[in-house]
Amino acid sequence: MSGVDSKPLVAHGDRPREGGPDRKEVEVAVGVLLRPDGAFLLTSRPPGKVYEGYWEFPGGKVEAGETVEQALRRELIEEIGVTIGAVHPWRIERVDYPHALVRLNFCKVYEWTGELHMHEGQSYAWESLPVKVEPVLPGTVPVLQWFAQERGFEGRTHDK
Numbered sequence: 001m002s003g004v005d006s007k008p009l010v011a012h013g014d015r016p017r018e019g020g021p022d023r024k025e026v027e028v029a030v031g032v033l034l035r036p037d038g039a040f041l042l043t044s045r046p047p048g049k050v051y052e053g054y055w056e057f058p059g060g061k062v063e064a065g066e067t068v069e070q071a072l073r074r075e076l077i078e079e080i081g082v083t084i085g086a087v088h089p090w091r092i093e094r095v096d097y098p099h100a101l102v103r104l105n106f107c108k109v110y111e112w113t114g115e116l117h118m119h120e121g122q123s124y125a126w127e128s129l130p131v132k133v134e135p136v137l138p139g140t141v142p143v144l145q146w147f148a149q150e151r152g153f154e155g156r157t158h159d160k
Contacts, residue, residue: 008094008101011138015098025094026102029072030059032090032143033082033109039126040147042133042140043080046120050099055125056137057106068105076112079119085111091146095139104139131158 017023033041042055060075062068069087076082088108095102118124125133129148136144136158144157 008096009138009142011095011097017096017101018099019101023101026100027062027068027071028059028102028104029062029068029075030057030104030106031072031076031084031109032057032106033084033112035126038151039128041080041116042125042127042131042136043118044123044133045137046122050097051137054135054137055131055133056140057143059104062105068107072105072107072109076109079122080124081117081119082112082114084109085113091143093139093142097138102139106143129153129157134158 031041041058043058045051045054045056058076058079059072060079062071063074066074068089072087073084076084086109088110090106090108093104093106095104116124125131127133129144129151131144141158147153148157
Protein backbone atom coordinates (compact mmCIF):
# COMPACT_ATOMS: atom_id res chain seq x y z
CA MET A 1 0.00 0.00 0.00
CA SER A 2 1.30 3.44 -0.85
CA GLY A 3 2.41 5.72 1.92
CA VAL A 4 0.43 8.67 3.11
CA ASP A 5 1.18 12.15 1.90
CA SER A 6 1.84 14.16 5.05
CA LYS A 7 -0.16 17.10 3.73
CA PRO A 8 -3.89 16.44 3.41
CA LEU A 9 -5.97 17.33 0.38
CA VAL A 10 -7.96 20.42 1.42
CA ALA A 11 -11.61 20.34 0.41
CA HIS A 12 -13.41 23.68 0.12
CA GLY A 13 -10.55 25.64 1.68
CA ASP A 14 -12.63 28.81 1.74
CA ARG A 15 -14.87 27.35 4.46
CA PRO A 16 -14.00 27.36 8.18
CA ARG A 17 -12.74 24.13 9.78
CA GLU A 18 -14.95 22.73 12.55
CA GLY A 19 -12.89 21.85 15.63
CA GLY A 20 -9.97 24.08 14.70
CA PRO A 21 -6.43 23.14 13.66
CA ASP A 22 -5.89 20.48 16.37
CA ARG A 23 -8.93 18.36 15.60
CA LYS A 24 -8.64 14.60 15.70
CA GLU A 25 -8.19 12.67 12.48
CA VAL A 26 -11.08 10.28 11.73
CA GLU A 27 -10.07 6.85 10.40
CA VAL A 28 -12.32 5.72 7.52
CA ALA A 29 -12.48 2.40 5.64
CA VAL A 30 -13.42 2.78 1.97
CA GLY A 31 -14.40 -0.01 -0.42
CA VAL A 32 -13.49 0.24 -4.08
CA LEU A 33 -15.70 -2.52 -5.53
CA LEU A 34 -14.48 -3.55 -8.96
CA ARG A 35 -16.32 -5.70 -11.49
CA PRO A 36 -14.43 -7.93 -13.95
CA ASP A 37 -15.14 -5.39 -16.73
CA GLY A 38 -13.29 -2.72 -14.71
CA ALA A 39 -16.40 -0.76 -13.69
CA PHE A 40 -16.39 0.51 -10.10
CA LEU A 41 -19.21 1.25 -7.69
CA LEU A 42 -20.00 4.80 -6.58
CA THR A 43 -22.78 5.67 -4.15
CA SER A 44 -24.38 9.01 -3.35
CA ARG A 45 -24.15 10.53 0.12
CA PRO A 46 -27.49 9.89 1.84
CA PRO A 47 -30.10 12.55 2.61
CA GLY A 48 -29.35 14.47 5.81
CA LYS A 49 -25.59 13.79 5.80
CA VAL A 50 -22.81 16.31 5.15
CA TYR A 51 -22.20 16.60 1.39
CA GLU A 52 -25.64 15.11 0.70
CA GLY A 53 -25.93 13.95 -2.91
CA TYR A 54 -22.19 13.94 -3.61
CA TRP A 55 -20.82 10.69 -5.10
CA GLU A 56 -18.22 8.59 -3.31
CA PHE A 57 -16.95 5.08 -2.76
CA PRO A 58 -18.91 3.29 0.01
CA GLY A 59 -17.49 2.83 3.50
CA GLY A 60 -17.42 4.50 6.87
CA LYS A 61 -15.72 5.22 10.16
CA VAL A 62 -13.45 2.69 11.81
CA GLU A 63 -14.86 2.16 15.31
CA ALA A 64 -12.69 1.69 18.43
CA GLY A 65 -11.11 -1.76 18.46
CA GLU A 66 -11.78 -2.43 14.75
CA THR A 67 -9.26 -2.94 11.98
CA VAL A 68 -9.82 -1.21 8.64
CA GLU A 69 -10.88 -4.56 7.17
CA GLN A 70 -13.39 -5.26 9.98
CA ALA A 71 -14.86 -1.76 9.61
CA LEU A 72 -15.13 -2.14 5.85
CA ARG A 73 -16.93 -5.49 6.16
CA ARG A 74 -19.39 -4.04 8.71
CA GLU A 75 -19.99 -0.80 6.81
CA LEU A 76 -20.67 -2.47 3.46
CA ILE A 77 -23.24 -4.81 4.99
CA GLU A 78 -24.89 -1.87 6.81
CA GLU A 79 -24.78 0.57 3.87
CA ILE A 80 -25.19 -1.47 0.70
CA GLY A 81 -26.13 -4.98 1.84
CA VAL A 82 -23.17 -6.95 0.48
CA THR A 83 -20.73 -9.30 2.19
CA ILE A 84 -17.27 -8.83 0.75
CA GLY A 85 -14.56 -11.39 0.05
CA ALA A 86 -10.84 -10.60 0.25
CA VAL A 87 -9.88 -7.03 1.07
CA HIS A 88 -6.87 -5.62 -0.79
CA PRO A 89 -5.47 -2.51 0.98
CA TRP A 90 -4.54 -0.07 -1.78
CA ARG A 91 -3.89 3.56 -0.92
CA ILE A 92 -4.38 6.07 1.88
CA GLU A 93 -5.42 9.68 1.37
CA ARG A 94 -5.87 12.33 4.05
CA VAL A 95 -8.60 14.89 3.36
CA ASP A 96 -9.27 18.05 5.33
CA TYR A 97 -13.00 18.70 4.95
CA PRO A 98 -14.68 21.67 6.67
CA HIS A 99 -16.57 19.23 8.94
CA ALA A 100 -13.78 16.68 9.60
CA LEU A 101 -10.17 15.70 9.02
CA VAL A 102 -10.29 12.16 7.62
CA ARG A 103 -7.78 9.44 6.79
CA LEU A 104 -9.30 7.42 3.96
CA ASN A 105 -8.07 3.82 3.75
CA PHE A 106 -8.97 2.74 0.22
CA CYS A 107 -9.26 -1.02 -0.28
CA LYS A 108 -9.95 -2.80 -3.55
CA VAL A 109 -12.62 -5.50 -3.42
CA TYR A 110 -13.16 -7.89 -6.33
CA GLU A 111 -15.58 -10.38 -4.76
CA TRP A 112 -18.81 -9.97 -2.83
CA THR A 113 -22.07 -11.77 -2.26
CA GLY A 114 -25.59 -10.42 -1.94
CA GLU A 115 -27.56 -7.98 -4.02
CA LEU A 116 -26.87 -4.28 -3.76
CA HIS A 117 -29.43 -2.70 -1.46
CA MET A 118 -29.03 0.95 -0.52
CA HIS A 119 -30.03 0.90 3.17
CA GLU A 120 -29.60 4.66 3.70
CA GLY A 121 -31.69 5.92 0.78
CA GLN A 122 -28.65 6.63 -1.37
CA SER A 123 -28.27 5.94 -5.10
CA TYR A 124 -25.60 3.86 -6.78
CA ALA A 125 -23.94 3.69 -10.18
CA TRP A 126 -21.40 1.40 -11.82
CA GLU A 127 -18.98 3.81 -13.44
CA SER A 128 -15.90 3.89 -15.63
CA LEU A 129 -13.69 6.82 -16.65
CA PRO A 130 -14.72 9.52 -17.09
CA VAL A 131 -17.47 9.14 -14.49
CA LYS A 132 -20.86 10.52 -15.47
CA VAL A 133 -22.32 11.15 -12.00
CA GLU A 134 -21.80 14.46 -10.27
CA PRO A 135 -20.91 16.14 -8.05
CA VAL A 136 -18.02 13.91 -6.95
CA LEU A 137 -16.86 14.16 -3.33
CA PRO A 138 -13.38 15.75 -3.13
CA GLY A 139 -11.92 12.66 -1.42
CA THR A 140 -13.07 10.54 -4.36
CA VAL A 141 -11.18 12.53 -6.99
CA PRO A 142 -7.70 11.12 -6.16
CA VAL A 143 -9.03 7.58 -6.67
CA LEU A 144 -10.26 8.50 -10.13
CA GLN A 145 -6.80 9.90 -10.87
CA TRP A 146 -5.16 6.66 -9.61
CA PHE A 147 -7.45 4.65 -11.89
CA ALA A 148 -6.48 6.88 -14.80
CA GLN A 149 -2.78 6.27 -14.09
CA GLU A 150 -3.25 2.50 -13.73
CA ARG A 151 -5.31 2.25 -16.89
CA GLY A 152 -3.27 4.63 -19.02
CA PHE A 153 -6.32 6.85 -19.41
CA GLU A 154 -5.70 10.25 -20.93
CA GLY A 155 -8.26 12.94 -20.33
CA ARG A 156 -10.73 13.88 -17.67
CA THR A 157 -11.49 11.53 -14.81
CA HIS A 158 -14.86 13.11 -14.03
CA ASP A 159 -17.23 15.67 -15.45
CA LYS A 160 -17.14 19.07 -13.79
